[in-house]
Amino acid sequence: MGRAEIKRFRRASEEVAAFLRPRLDGKTRIKVVSHTDADGIASAAILARCLYSYNVPFTVKLWRPPSDDDIAQLGAENYGLYIFLDQGSGQLDAINKYLLARDKEVIIIDHHPGQLLEHPKLSCLNPHNCGLSGSTDVSASGAVFSVVEQLDLRFRSLISLAIVGAIGDRQEMSSGFTGVNDTLLKRSVDLGLVRERDGLRMTRRSLVPAVECLRTSIRPYLLGLSDNLSSCRSLLDSLGISHSSLISELGAEMERRLADAIFSKVGAQAAKEEFRQALWGTILTTANEDLVGPKELGEYAALIDACGNMKKPEIGFALAVGDGSYQIDALGLLSNYHERMLRALEWLVDKLASFKLAANFRYIYAGKDVDSAILGEMISLAIESALIPADQPVVGMADTAEGHVKISARVAPSLIGMGVNLGQAIARAATAVGGYGGGHDVSAAARIPRDRLDDFVRELDSAMSRGGL
Numbered sequence: 001m002g003r004a005e006i007k008r009f010r011r012a013s014e015e016v017a018a019f020l021r022p023r024l025d026g027k028t029r030i031k032v033v034s035h036t037d038a039d040g041i042a043s044a045a046i047l048a049r050c051l052y053s054y055n056v057p058f059t060v061k062l063w064r065p066p067s068d069d070d071i072a073q074l075g076a077e078n079y080g081l082y083i084f085l086d087q088g089s090g091q092l093d094a095i096n097k098y099l100l101a102r103d104k105e106v107i108i109i110d111h112h113p114g115q116l117l118e119h120p121k122l123s124c125l126n127p128h129n130c131g132l133s134g135s136t137d138v139s140a141s142g143a144v145f146s147v148v149e150q151l152d153l154r155f156r157s158l159i160s161l162a163i164v165g166a167i168g169d170r171q172e173m174s175s176g177f178t179g180v181n182d183t184l185l186k187r188s189v190d191l192g193l194v195r196e197r198d199g200l201r202m203t204r205r206s207l208v209p210a211v212e213c214l215r216t217s218i219r220p221y222l223l224g225l226s227d228n229l230s231s232c233r234s235l236l237d238s239l240g241i242s243h244s245s246l247i248s249e250l251g252a253e254m255e256r257r258l259a260d261a262i263f264s265k266v267g268a269q270a271a272k273e274e275f276r277q278a279l280w281g282t283i284l285t286t287a288n289e290d291l292v293g294p295k296e297l298g299e300y301a302a303l304i305d306a307c308g309n310m311k312k313p314e315i316g317f318a319l320a321v322g323d324g325s326y327q328i329d330a331l332g333l334l335s336n337y338h339e340r341m342l343r344a345l346e347w348l349v350d351k352l353a354s355f356k357l358a359a360n361f362r363y364i365y366a367g368k369d370v371d372s373a374i375l376g377e378m379i380s381l382a383i384e385s386a387l388i389p390a391d392q393p394v395v396g397m398a399d400t401a402e403g404h405v406k407i408s409a410r411v412a413p414s415l416i417g418m419g420v421n422l423g424q425a426i427a428r429a430a431t432a433v434g435g436y437g438g439g440h441d442v443s444a445a446a447r448i449p450r451d452r453l454d455d456f457v458r459e460l461d462s463a464m465s466r467g468g469l
């Protein structure tokens with residue numbers, strides 16, 4: 001990955017912008033569909049702000065990656081142009097059948113791997129087609145931003161939202177961003193829109209009192225502090241920090257002392273690289289006035305992501321397009337989300353001995369103990385908090401309300417490039433047992449029939465031993 005790939009991506013962005021530009025004349029009705037996570041919401045907000053300023057008739061729908069039936073229903077709606085964000089690459093057959101074949105126009109701006117299709121009514125932007133990695137070099141929000149900034153320079157201020165999406169998709173490595181993300185961050189700093197400094201990276205550090213921030217810390221989960229109010233109080237007392245002060249306002253020296261105190265308190269956890277990086281590192285702050293809500297981009301990403309996770313993505317979207325009246329609702333959802341993940345991580349800490357080891361991954365079956373909707377996030381947080389060894393992919397399984405088993409798999413950033421394509425391996429194993437699934441090289445998910453669990457474990461182990469092929 002280098003300059004040439006970033007250039008190719010830029011040229012591909014220009015092509016999509018050239019396709020979109022003549023359709024902003026107010027005559028084309030546009031339907032935007034995007035994902036419900038932080039990256040999807042940020043992507044939809046960037047595009048919505050752009051379409052709104054052109055006075056284009058459009059609607060936005062936020063949902064999970066659509067099924068064939070969903071796309072067939074879209075085809076029956078009265079729109080001339082459909083824009084898929086953070087999805088679409090894996091649904092090209094249905095898009096071709098139900099939209100393009102019915103004379104609809106389609107734009108796909110996505111960073112998930114998928115098929116390729118040449119069609120006069122289709123325009124696509126995907127880092128995978130430019131030699132870039134869709135899991136680290138750019139997310140959907142960065143891709144959408146790359147398109148809209150070609151339309152007009154005034155959309156440049158949306159660059160903070162582009163970075164929010166990348167953070168939400170966990171594209172920031174210990175060494176920082178790579179590829180297009182790295183260029184976006186450097187430009188945003190040069191433009192004076194984003195500032196960088198080091199600090200405690202716990203979310204809600206600028207939103208809730210220090211004692212509450214510590215007690216509800218999930219990223220990372222702090223052994224001995226998370227969900228232990230009295231121990232959080234005595235830690236702050238020992239440093240003379242008022243329980244009600246904000247961590248973001250402690251000042252550099254006191255913040256460092258608090259970090260040291262946390263490192264000593266959590267014991268063995270502190271020796272793990274994943275944990276150290278999750279607790280302390282770069283904090284990005286926006287100086288952009290038209291971004292309503294938290295000014296720290298990590299918190300902003302957590303906030304809109306929580307809205308999606310609590311099944312209210314439209315609240316995160318409203319905030320991201322600049323409607324501050326939704327801020328209180330969004331903060332409430334983030335608070336509920338923290339309590340919910342706290343419970344899930346406690347369950348996991350309790351069950352660490354129940355993890356089983358296949359030849360190529362670690363796994364746990366949660367049955368009905370963990371909501372299948374938060375299973376993947378629970379595993380991501382557990383890896384970042386060094387609660388589970390990160391030397392192998394981690395796979396969680398939980399029952400769904402529909403009687404299936406949901407599979408969520410995650411790979412620690414340190415294992416990327418070790419030759420296993422997790423998304424492909426999960427897709428193969430799921431298909432082999434009558435289910436379906438897929439994803440990235442770092443995170444993947446599937447649904448399988450409940451009575452095929454053991455077969456799935458066997459199939460996945462064999463797919464992974466072949467590198468996912």
Ligand SMILES: [Mn+2]
Nearest residue numbers: 039086140169
């Ligand atoms: Mn994404």
